Amino acid sequence: MALAVLYRWYSFYETDDKDFDHQGELLTDDFVMVRPREAGMPDSSGRHAYLESLRGAYAGQSNAHHLRGIEVSSTGERTATATVNYDFQTHGPQLNGAALLRYDLELVQDPAEHLPRLTRVAEQILARQEAPFQAAYTNRARAFVHYWLSLLEQPATDAEPLRELLADDVSMHLSDGRTLSAFGEIAAWYTTTVNQVDISTHRISDFKITAEPGGDYHLTMDFAWQGVTRAGQPMTARTHHQWTLQETGEWYLRLLDFKVTTIEPFTETTAEQALTHHLDTSP
Structure with missing residues (x-):
């Protein structure tokens, strides 16, 4: 955080x-x-x-x-x-x-x-x-990504904090084929997701960003996820993400479009293997 x-x-x-x-x-x-x-x-x-x-x-x-x-x-x-x-x-x-x-x-x-x-x-x-000036427009987008992940890794009591992060016409395309747009649907996804695990961590890799003149940001990145289920089983997974973030001048950008695809499915593992997975994907 x-x-x-x-x-x-x-x-x-x-x-x-x-x-x-x-x-x-x-x-x-x-x-x-x-x-x-x-x-x-x-x-x-x-x-x-x-x-x-x-x-x-x-x-x-x-x-x-x-x-x-x-x-x-x-x-x-x-x-x-x-x-x-x-x-x-x-x-x-x-x-x-x-x-x-x-x-x-x-x-x-x-x-x-x-x-x-x-x-x-x-x-x-x-x-x-001695270095030429290079704009760092990615930092506002990175703030959004890390805040979003913090809400998954250290969950809020409900999905309400997500509301200020979502554009009015948001679309979330999940890896299981579902598309979510209403806040109630996204809130249900959030509650189900965070209640499945006791521990959840993400490592970001291959982060790329394109800024549009109108204020939108297009992001692509991979997440290496490690977690522990409610039953105490260590798990790993890898996913690829394509997000579009919208500039509104508020605390955070807003999520306009979210697409996630599976690179490696959720897999049972040992604590030692999970650590190796974590280190292999460190940026």
Whole structure:
């Protein structure tokens, strides 16, 4: 779930029409931003102070964040830390440049919310780079994908969180031949799917995205799934996905079209084989 938060964080800096309310929803009230001294911007203490420090700060700039890696560690029942390395690029009237950066994140989980919130972000400049600017329009789509998967891996009490992720004319084409479009049908699919397993994990590979001028995104990707049934049986499967996501300016893109086909069917396995399957499909 940390990846869903991180990609949403990146997306704020990369869009021209920045939604400060949406960015604020990622943060605790006592959020702290520790900036590198070389950046020339002061640290911020408190969500309001952080958001105010950004107003007008990136006017005219195009920013891009390209994730290299993330390591997440649990530090308590509702807290975690994450170390993130990424390539940052900016282009515009204020600055042109690129650098390898590091985030040290602290996150806290409110039991009433699905995603954790950031309580502290410390940024470091690891190395200056010489690189042409490359837009990172995929981050908003990646935020959607990881949030969608988080709802399958750590299910909500009901399907209601899916409602804000679905376009009004959504079509979901399942591998068994069914096509779902009404929210009630999709809610029933969700409830059945998450109730079949005790543990569910996905590894994404072969992620490709095409952005359309009208704001839609076309995604193709493969999921390597590992899980454990209610009866305690380890299982694996692989699926191929084609999604179309619609830009509406809301928290998340909306799912317009969803197609899934089976590469490898659900198969009983051992814990050792499931681990091998997991490692073989690591990106």
